[in-house]
Amino acid sequence: MEKGKITFTMIKPTAFKNNYTGDILKMIYQKKFRIIALKMMQLTKDQAAAFYIEHKERPFYAELCEFMSSGPIIAAILKKENAVRDYRQFIGSTNPIEAEKGTIRSVFGSSVEQNAVHGSDSDDSAMRESSFFFSDLEIFSNF
Ligand code: DAT
Ligand code: MG
Numbered sequence: 449m450e451k452g453k454i455t456f457t458m459i460k461p462t463a464f465k466n467n468y469t470g471d472i473l474k475m476i477y478q479k480k481f482r483i484i485a486l487k488m489m490q491l492t493k494d495q496a497a498a499f500y501i502e503h504k505e506r507p508f509y510a511e512l513c514e515f516m517s518s519g520p521i522i523a524a525i526l527k528k529e530n531a532v533r534d535y536r537q538f539i540g541s542t543n544p545i546e547a548e549k550g551t552i553r554s555v556f557g558s559s560v561e562q563n564a565v566h567g568s569d570s571d572d573s574a575m576r577e578s579s580f581f582f583s584d585l586e587i588f589s590n591f
Pocket of ligand 2: 567568569
């Protein structure tokens with residue numbers, strides 16, 4: 449994996465449950481991101497807590513871990529120049545109500561918590577989050 453060219457995303461439980469996975473992946477491809485790793489799984493509450501450890505002091509942390517472990521999710525590593533910046537722009541603001549029209553969160557998000565997708569906030573986060581979910585054998589770096 450090349451730092452600076454990848455980002456990590458998750459399709460969150462509500463979006464998955466609503467069968468938005470196909471539409472979201474299609475939008476990702478249309479924006480010229482390449483998927484270099486992909487899986488479906490359900491996090492335990494402890495795994496969600498470890499993934500979101502940076503938020504452990506926030507008032508919504510317990511609820512967030514509860515929600516993120518409440519059902520299956522899709523995890524993926526996306527490759528593109530400036531992947532982190534471009535993907536954050538493409539998913540829109542954390543709160544779907546504030547997200548720009550046409551962004552993934554504005555189209556598929558239902559609330560600030562259930563905002564359809566995760567997107568890494570920095571290159572360091574992208575590397576950490578990708579390694580959290582995927583082993584080297586599951587990552588097609590040259591794809
Ligand atoms: P982002 O996902 O845009 O990077 P974040 O890192 O600040 O946002 O927060 C992580 C997730 O936590 C976010 O996607 C949804 C949830 N969250 C953030 N702020 C919240 C709030 N005020 N109430 C409930 N959930 C919140
Ligand atoms: Mg974040």
